[in-house]
Amino acid sequence: MESYSAASLASASHLIMSRARFSLLNNVMAEEELPGVLILDIGGTHGVLEDLAALLKKHFHLITMKEFLGNREEMSKKIQSVFVFECRPTIDRELLESLPNLKVIGNSGVGVDHLDLKMISSFGVKVTNTPHAVADPTADIGMALMLASARRLVEGCQVAVSPDTKYFAVDWLGVEVTRATLGIIGMGSIGYKVAQRARAFNMKILYHNRNRRRKEEEEAVGAHYCAKMEDLLQQSDFVMLVVNLTPETHKLIGKKELGLMKPTATLINISRGAVIDQEALVEALQNKVIRAAALDVTYPEPLPRDHPLLNLNNVIITPHIGTATVQAIRMMAEEAIANILAVLNGQPIPSEVFPK
Numbered sequence: 250m251e252s253y254s255a256a257s258l259a260s261a262s263h264l265i266m267s268r269a270r271f272s273l274l275n276n277v278m279a280e281e282e283l284p285g286v287l288i289l290d291i292g293g294t295h296g297v298l299e300d301l302a303a304l305l306k307k308h309f310h311l312i313t314m315k316e317f318l319g320n321r322e323e324m325s326k327k328i329q330s331v332f333v334f335e336c337r338p339t340i341d342r343e344l345l346e347s348l349p350n351l352k353v354i355g356n357s358g359v360g361v362d363h364l365d366l367k368m369i370s371s372f373g374v375k376v377t378n379t380p381h382a383v384a385d386p387t388a389d390i391g392m393a394l395m396l397a398s399a400r401r402l403v404e405g406c407q408v409a410v411s412p413d414t415k416y417f418a419v420d421w422l423g424v425e426v427t428r429a430t431l432g433i434i435g436m437g438s439i440g441y442k443v444a445q446r447a448r449a450f451n452m453k454i455l456y457h458n459r460n461r462r463r464k465e466e467e468e469a470v471g472a473h474y475c476a477k478m479e480d481l482l483q484q485s486d487f488v489m490l491v492v493n494l495t496p497e498t499h500k501l502i503g504k505k506e507l508g509l510m511k512p513t514a515t516l517i518n519i520s521r522g523a524v525i526d527q528e529a530l531v532e533a534l535q536n537k538v539i540r541a542a543a544l545d546v547t548y549p550e551p552l553p554r555d556h557p558l559l560n561l562n563n564v565i566i567t568p569h570i571g572t573a574t575v576q577a578i579r580m581m582a583e584e585a586i587a588n589i590l591a592v593l594n595g596q597p598i599p600s601e602v603f604p605k
């Protein structure tokens with residue numbers, strides 16, 4: 250995980266000065282009086298940042314990191330908020346100490362496991378996230394992984410492009426998603442969107458969640474509540490993980506849980522890598538304890554090139570692309586900006602995250 254200490258800020262690409270709340274007042278304030286937003290990106294995303302910049306420029310005055318570093322003392326006093334791009338860069342104490350007027354960290358993405366909420370809160374700084382923007386694209390990736398793994402799409406592509414492979418699909422038969430049983434672990438907004446999509450495939454839907462959904466919500470997608478996760482694991486053909494990473498969900502799926510799954514079942518993870526005990530998963534896949542896994546998240550990300558998960562033909566891995574769409578990046582930015590502005594303007598905050 251990237252860590253943006255004050256020293257490593259040189260690698261972040263932009264410092265953004267917020268003019269949003271003042272543009273609403275016809276830009277009556279001089280730029281140098283405006284509150285600042287520091288953007289932390291994950292690197293290698295310049296095209297995306299250009300689009301983001303265009304969006305932000307409608308309300309914000311952008312200042313490059315070079316300018317920030319050239320005038321650090323003055324700039325750090327102006328920064329009232331940090332925009333964390335794509336859930337991954339973390340923020341350390343040293344950075345917080347260097348931003349005396351910081352009021353809010355606007356996370357672009359829903360998961361905030363990369364942020365030390367207690368530590369941040371001890372500085373009197375609020376944290377917000379973007380649950381609405383992420384739900385549809387992340388649910389789509391869950392479905393895409395489930396279908397791709399079920400129908401062995403990646404292997405199929407390899408067969409199609411390989412000049413010497415014999416073209417007998419019968420050698421690599423898949424399984425059907427239609428009418429199969431899907432067990433969703435974590436029925437928040439993303440899990441629910443997955444259930445809506447799975448209904449169109451006539452899947453039987455089971456779910457396990459801390460809190461049971463309302464009866465009308467269950468009925469709308471035909472989902473059945475499993476109070477015990479074990480029941481869901483035993484009955485499902487596909488198990489999809491959609492929980493937040495917390496101390497309670499760390500390694501939620503280990504050897505015992507994998508052992509409860511059907512040998513024909515597939516595990517899909519669109520939450521965080523550490524929700525699965527990865528060593529136990531490798532063993533289960535090697536020994537065919539379960540049929541396959543399809544993972545958008547791992548630990549670390551990316552996996553080292555010699556990691557055993559990369560050498561198994563019953564695994565599909567994508568590089569954490571749940572929200573990697575043109576639309577989602579934009580919607581997350583809009584949601585994060587709305588959160589940041591609400592904090593700066595002392596208005597009700599749409600999506601604040603609290604330390605437990």
Ligand SMILES: O=C(O)C(=O)CO
Pocket residue numbers: 335336357358359360361383569570571572573
């Ligand atoms: O929103 C999140 O938490 C993500 O992981 C985005 O990919």
